[in-house]
Amino acid sequence: xxxxxxxDLGEGLQEAEVVEWQIREGDTVNVDDPLLSVxxxxxxxxxxxxxxxxxxxxxxxxxxxxxxxEPLLAFEGDESSGSQTVVGNLESREGDDNRDDFVVGAxxxxxxxxxxxxxxxxxxxxxxxxLDRIKGSGPAGSITLDDVQQHASLKxxxxxxTPLRGVARTMAKTMASAGAQVVPVSLFDQVxxxxxxxxxxxxxxxxxxxxxxxQAEPQVNAWFNGEQLSRRIVDRVDLGIAVDTPDGLFVPVLxxxxxxxxxxxxxxxxxxxxxxxxxxIPAKELxxxxxxxxxxxxxxxxxxxxxxxxxxxxxxxxxKRFTQPGFRNGxxxxxxxxxxxxxxxxxxxxxxQAARFLxxxxxxxxx
Numbered sequence: 501x502x503x504x505x506x507x508d509l510g511e512g513l514q515e516a517e518v519v520e521w522q523i524r525e526g527d528t529v530n531v532d533d534p535l536l537s538v539x540x541x542x543x544x545x546x547x548x549x550x551x552x553x554x555x556x557x558x559x560x561x562x563x564x565x566x567x568x569x570e571p572l573l574a575f576e577g578d579e580s581s582g583s584q585t586v587v588g589n590l591e592s593r594e595g596d597d598n599r600d601d602f603v604v605g606a607x608x609x610x611x612x613x614x615x616x617x618x619x620x621x622x623x624x625x626x627x628x629x630x631l632d633r634i635k636g637s638g639p640a641g642s643i644t645l646d647d648v649q650q651h652a653s654l655k656x657x658x659x660x661x662t663p664l665r666g667v668a669r670t671m672a673k674t675m676a677s678a679g680a681q682v683v684p685v686s687l688f689d690q691v692x693x694x695x696x697x698x699x700x701x702x703x704x705x706x707x708x709x710x711x712x713x714x715q716a717e718p719q720v721n722a723w724f725n726g727e728q729l730s731r732r733i734v735d736r737v738d739l740g741i742a743v744d745t746p747d748g749l750f751v752p753v754l755x756x757x758x759x760x761x762x763x764x765x766x767x768x769x770x771x772x773x774x775x776x777x778x779x780x781i782p783a784k785e786l787x788x789x790x791x792x793x794x795x796x797x798x799x800x801x802x803x804x805x806x807x808x809x810x811x812x813x814x815x816x817x818x819x820k821r822f823t824q825p826g827f828r829n830g831x832x833x834x835x836x837x838x839x840x841x842x843x844x845x846x847x848x849x850x851x852x853q854a855a856r857f858l859x860x861x862x863x864x865x866x867x
Contacts, residue, residue: 519536678808712864
């Protein structure tokens with residue numbers, strides 16, 4: 501159905517207060533029939549109908565403040581016919597010499613959280629649009645007629661959007677915060693693992709290699725305070741292990757990995773995974789990592805730029821192994837390569853420190 505919006509009232513006036521309606525929903529009007537009266541800083545103005553038609557919906561009530569371009573009413577008809585602001589002669593009932601002191605801004609009707617006028621709220625209700633899901637493009641972030649119509653069009657064409665919940669919502673907020681703080685740099689390399697025997701526990705090999713990297717470059721196992729520009733090197737390696745589940749991504753922490761034997765580490769990994777999948781893992785087991793590992797290669801992908809989550813300063817990514825020709829003693833053989841990624845916060849580490857850490861990781865994996 502076409503919308504009729506508050507027209508330009510002239511003299512720089514940008515808003516008006518609804519005084520009274522001369523029609524009701526369901527009434528049939530002809531062009532130039534009086535629709536409503538509004539009061540501006542200059543006068544009370546009668547606004548006539550821009551077309552013949554039947555009134556479907558009134559969006560404002562007496563006492564509401566309406567800005568130029570905001571909807572007053574809807575005529576019955578095709579939605580695609582858009583909005584109209586062309587009217588007949590605007591007749592002033594009375595005038596005065598008051599200055600135009602109106603300031604156009606984000607006007608609300610007293611409801612918290614969303615800057616929208618009563619007319620915009622009424623239009624949103626009419627179209628089934630949730631204003632909480634709209635970022636306003638008007639002054640001071642206020643929601644405009646175009647904002648509501650664009651959202652309604654998207655909803656009609658593609659369905660309504662679904663708010664993120666639970667783990668997905670937490671991850672989105674964490675990633676946004678990390679992206680706003682960290683200055684990320686990534687290094688990429690690969691190492692031959694063709695010599696690994698069948699049944700090698702790849703995750704344990706990666707953990708051991710990360711410990712070697714931390715021993716070669718302790719500054720990587722650290723926490724960084726971006727506000728104070730201070731770094732705390734941590735003696736104990738508490739490794740965050742990214743775990744993919746149907747409910748989302750969890751990063752439980754495997755404690756003191758440098759001082760535990762393989763059997764204990766494997767038991768710890770299995771326990772963390774069981775607890776995560778059962779959603780019974782305590783919150784404290786998801787906190788306090790000094791460094792993280794994302795073994796995304798178990799799914800797909802060779803190289804990546806994993807996100808560093810403060811206060812950590814680095815994260816290691818292990819990609820999907822692949823084969824390529826190798827050369828040994830002048831002979832060609834089928835080599836197996838593991839791709840590795842290291843993303844680090846350049847505020848806390850320089851390129852030399854990161855490269856030395858990655859070099860030690862590669863050396864450990866190649867043994």
